[in-house]
Every structure is written in C-alpha cells, then in structure tokens.
Amino acid sequence: MSRNIFILALEEQQRKELETLRHADELSFHGLLDVETLIEPESFSFNRLLEQARQELKQTTGSVGSVDAIIAHWDFPTSVMVPILCKEYSIPAPPLESVLKCEHKYWSRVEQKKAIPEHVPDFCSVDPFASDPLGQVTLDYPFWLKPVKAFSSQLGFKIENAEQFHAAIEETRQAIHHFGDPFNEALEHVDLPPEIRQANGNTCIAEQIISGRQGAPEGTMFQGEFNVHGVFDQPVDKGAMLFDRLEYPSSMPEGVQRRMIDASKRFLEHIGFDHGCFNAEFMWDEESDQLWLVEFNTRISQSHSEMFIMVDGMSNHEVAIDIALGQRPSMVNRQGQFPVAAKCLIPHKHEDAIVKRVPSQQELAELRERFPGTLIKLDIEPGMRLSDLPNQDSFSYHIGTIYLGADSHEELRERYRDCLDALHFEFDPVSQ
Incomplete structure (x- = not known):
C-alpha cells in the first residue's frame, strides 16, 4: 500500500x-x-x-x-x-516556535546573537509607524532596512542618509502589510517574548551592511542528529559582467564550509529545532576572513532540487520525506550526470516594459540539444508587463531560470554566458 x-x-x-x-x-x-x-x-x-x-x-x-x-x-x-x-x-x-525563530528576521537575530555572536552583524528593531522611526536606529550609515518578514529583497533598502531613510519608511508603510498582517496571524500561534510582541510582523530590522561570497549549507536535524547533505555557493565574478547563479557543490575553501556547518549546528541546537530540514545562507568576506550569517530557512530549498539531481542523482525531497515518515534521512552522493551544476537567473534591467517576444520552443530545444541536461524555465510570455511579475526584488527583474550541468565550475560559467547570448527576448517600452 x-x-x-x-x-x-x-x-x-x-x-x-x-x-x-x-x-x-x-x-x-x-x-x-x-x-x-x-x-x-x-x-x-x-x-x-x-x-x-x-x-x-x-x-x-x-x-x-x-x-x-x-x-x-x-x-x-x-x-x-x-x-x-x-x-x-x-x-x-x-516545533513551531523554532521555525518562527528563523522566519522572523529580528527574533532570529536576537537568538543568533545568543548562540553564534561572532557571525551576526549589528542590528536593531525599527517601527516604521512610530512618530520618529529614525530615532530608533542605533547603526551608522550606510545600513540595510527591511521588514521582519518579506519575500526576497522586497522592501529592502540600502540607506545612506536620512533622506533615503524617510523615503524608504514611506514606501514601507504602504506595502509592509502584505506579508506583515498574515505573519502576525502566524505569530499568534505561539507565546511570544515581550520584545518580539513589540517587534511584530509590521516592523522592520536595520542591519549592518555585509559583503562577500555567499555560501549555503543544506541539511537536516533528526532526533537530535545534525547532518548536512550539500553546500552551495554563489560565486563573485570579477569583471564588468556579473553572472547571478548558485553552484553545487560549493568551491569555497573547506575550512570556510566547515565553519558554516558548525555555526548552523550550534544555532539550530540553541533554538530547539528538530525533525526538520534547513538551508542557511552565509556570506564570507575573503579579505578579512569574516563569516557572516545572512539567514536560516526551515525547509529544503526547491530551487536546489534540480541541482541535487544533476550532481547526486536524487532530489532533496528524499530527506524531507524520510523525516516526515520517521526515518533517518539519507541521500545518495555523486551519482548524477554531472560533477557540478548551477541554477542561473535570467535577468532583465529594472526598467518596466511589455514583453514582445520570448524564445520559441524550437530555440529552447536547440539549446537543450547543444547543452544536454539543461532545463530552462521562463516566467514571462508575450503581452505581459514586467512590473506585474510577482515577488521580484528591488534591483532587477528575474524573467526566468536556467539549470545547467557541466564538468567544471569554469565550464558552468561559459555555458551560462552562452545560454544568455542564445536566448532572444524582445521588449516594448511602457507608454506613459
């Protein structure tokens, strides 16, 4: 059965x-x-x-x-x-409380500071509806301002002066309720500490700006046993053209990967997270060797699944299902078609437009034939307006995704560039 x-x-x-x-x-x-x-x-x-x-x-x-x-x-x-x-x-x-301690950006930082303070940037809580929100900020310029709950980089602002701060607060007041109100409903399912009750779903967090190369361990906690089944990274390309992609397995130094894994374990144990999957995002500043924690996600990443299949031969859904069925989670290793794989975004400048043309099915088939194993997902079609795309960040439109496999990280970059060159889109300006 x-x-x-x-x-x-x-x-x-x-x-x-x-x-x-x-x-x-x-x-x-x-x-x-x-x-x-x-x-x-x-x-x-x-x-x-x-x-x-x-x-x-x-x-x-x-x-x-x-x-x-x-x-x-x-x-x-x-x-x-x-x-x-x-x-x-x-x-x-x-436990639901351990999940919310990751989902709520400010609550998560408070708990991170207790468990892994060496990896936590400076931060403070900001109520955008207060009479003087700027008076609550304890950081020096520049800093990030973002809601405690949002999608991707929505309502994420780099603040360099008071004028930018006040403009960001105005925009935040208009849009924060989209996620903030339902998040407050979710928070009602647990008993909150007074500090977090005050920093509700319609508040923000200001954070020290961090930089570096991104790394992301994904793993599980089962009956108190911590395990990592993959580490990803987002390489920083040198030169004028930046390629926005996630690669697996990571090519970051092993020592840095071990530090990411150790910090993940300590934090999850601290908040009592068990019988679940996670992926954590870190940023490594190579020059100073400082490792910063960006955030924790309390689930497998569906955007990692295709890369796990390409490299390991199996989707990461395997471990999530194992845990839910009460079984010790395990994944096969390096049984896939490629030594390395990448998830690559198809970007478009952050300028509104009407989609006039997207690559045809024949063009996509020719690209798959040229690069076997390639998977291309388009998020737009002719007639669409880019500003109508859901869940976009503040910096560029993401109009699709390319999943690629290759024999090396260098070859991945070349294939990504070749795919972007081959994918022919056309846009019309938006009439005023």
Missing part, C-alpha cells in the same frame, strides 16, 4: 523531480493548495490558508486514506503552515 505525501504548492516540474526518489513507486504524491494560492496571491490571510489546507487534506484523504507526510519547500506561509498541519496529523516536524 503506497504512502500519501502532500506537498504544498507542488509544481509539475517538481513532480518529475520526485520520480528520482529511491522508493518513488511506493509513494503517492499530492499537491496541497497551488502556487497561485500560496506563492502569488495579491493578498492573503495565514489562518484562512491554513483552514483551506485542512479542508483540502480532509477531502483528499476521504478518497486516498492516510496523510503520511506533509512537506514544505517554499518560504512563508508554507514553511509555517507545515509544522502546524504535521502536529495535527502526528507527523514528525520541528
């Missing part, structure tokens, strides 16, 4: 990735709510989504029987919904 695995906002591409799992033929995969509902809504209520998920689980199990696992591979709200749903179905999952 097959076991029923429910995955929030499951996409068709991920269904194909799930076929790489060891016992895929013994598992039945079910989407739970869809991407439009969970990832791209114009507005949403956390509690309402939670109730929708409960109802859908109840309806589905009426026909399929049991709920054996519930998996998150997206950020809030799914990352917070899963531990609540799992508890209701007696499925192993991290």
Whole structure:
C-alpha cells in the first residue's frame, strides 16, 4: 500500500523531480493548495490558508486514506503552515516556535546573537509607524532596512542618509502589510517574548551592511542528529559582467564550509529545532576572513532540487520525506550526470516594459540539444508587463531560470554566458 505525501504548492516540474526518489513507486504524491494560492496571491490571510489546507487534506484523504507526510519547500506561509498541519496529523516536524525563530528576521537575530555572536552583524528593531522611526536606529550609515518578514529583497533598502531613510519608511508603510498582517496571524500561534510582541510582523530590522561570497549549507536535524547533505555557493565574478547563479557543490575553501556547518549546528541546537530540514545562507568576506550569517530557512530549498539531481542523482525531497515518515534521512552522493551544476537567473534591467517576444520552443530545444541536461524555465510570455511579475526584488527583474550541468565550475560559467547570448527576448517600452 503506497504512502500519501502532500506537498504544498507542488509544481509539475517538481513532480518529475520526485520520480528520482529511491522508493518513488511506493509513494503517492499530492499537491496541497497551488502556487497561485500560496506563492502569488495579491493578498492573503495565514489562518484562512491554513483552514483551506485542512479542508483540502480532509477531502483528499476521504478518497486516498492516510496523510503520511506533509512537506514544505517554499518560504512563508508554507514553511509555517507545515509544522502546524504535521502536529495535527502526528507527523514528525520541528516545533513551531523554532521555525518562527528563523522566519522572523529580528527574533532570529536576537537568538543568533545568543548562540553564534561572532557571525551576526549589528542590528536593531525599527517601527516604521512610530512618530520618529529614525530615532530608533542605533547603526551608522550606510545600513540595510527591511521588514521582519518579506519575500526576497522586497522592501529592502540600502540607506545612506536620512533622506533615503524617510523615503524608504514611506514606501514601507504602504506595502509592509502584505506579508506583515498574515505573519502576525502566524505569530499568534505561539507565546511570544515581550520584545518580539513589540517587534511584530509590521516592523522592520536595520542591519549592518555585509559583503562577500555567499555560501549555503543544506541539511537536516533528526532526533537530535545534525547532518548536512550539500553546500552551495554563489560565486563573485570579477569583471564588468556579473553572472547571478548558485553552484553545487560549493568551491569555497573547506575550512570556510566547515565553519558554516558548525555555526548552523550550534544555532539550530540553541533554538530547539528538530525533525526538520534547513538551508542557511552565509556570506564570507575573503579579505578579512569574516563569516557572516545572512539567514536560516526551515525547509529544503526547491530551487536546489534540480541541482541535487544533476550532481547526486536524487532530489532533496528524499530527506524531507524520510523525516516526515520517521526515518533517518539519507541521500545518495555523486551519482548524477554531472560533477557540478548551477541554477542561473535570467535577468532583465529594472526598467518596466511589455514583453514582445520570448524564445520559441524550437530555440529552447536547440539549446537543450547543444547543452544536454539543461532545463530552462521562463516566467514571462508575450503581452505581459514586467512590473506585474510577482515577488521580484528591488534591483532587477528575474524573467526566468536556467539549470545547467557541466564538468567544471569554469565550464558552468561559459555555458551560462552562452545560454544568455542564445536566448532572444524582445521588449516594448511602457507608454506613459
């Protein structure tokens, strides 16, 4: 009898990735709510989504029987919904409070400061609705200002003077409620310390600006046993042209990777995180050898899945399902088609436009034939307006993604450049 695995906002591409799992033929995969509902809504209520998920689980199990696992591979709200749903179905999952201690940027920094202070930049809480928000800032210019809960770099501002700060506060006041209100609903599910009750979902964090090369260990905590099954990095290219990509496995020095892994372990143990998956983002300043923690995510990363398949031969969904089924998590290693792989963004300058042309299916097929194993996902189509794209950052539009495999990190960069050159897009200016 097959076991029923429910995955929030499951996409068709991920269904194909799930076929790489060891016992895929013994598992039945079910989407739970869809991407439009969970990832791209114009507005949403956390509690309402939670109730929708409960109802859908109840309806589905009426026909399929049991709920054996519930998996998150997206950020809030799914990352917070899963531990609540799992508890209701007696499925192993991290304590909700430990998840929220990662999801809430300010609360997370407070806890990080207790466990791994040497990796934490200076920070402070800022209430954008206070009469004098600038008076709450304890950092020198320049610094970052961002909400305690947002998507990607949305409402993330580099602040260099008081004028920029006040302009950022105005913009933040207009838009922070999109995630802040539903995040406050999520926070109501736990008892908050007074300091965090005050720094609610509609507040911000100001942080010291850090720089360097990004690294990201992904791993698991199961019955108190910590394990890392992969380390990624985001190389910094020298020269005028920067290529925005994530590579696996990391080419960062082994000593730096060990320090990232050690810091991850200490922090997760400190907050009581167990029976769950994580990925952590660090920044290594090579010149000073300073390792900074950017943030913790309490889930596998679905954007890593294709790279795990290319290099290891199996999706990282394997470990998430293992844990949910109460089994010790394990992944195969280096059984894939390529020694290295990358997730590469297809960027477009941050200037609004109407999409006139995207690469044809024939052009994409020719590129896949030229570079076997390549997967290209376009997020735009003719007639779309770039400013209508959901969940974009403040610096550029991301109009698609390329997953590439290669024999070396150098070859990855060459293939990425060749793909960008070959992908032909056309845009019309937006009429005023």
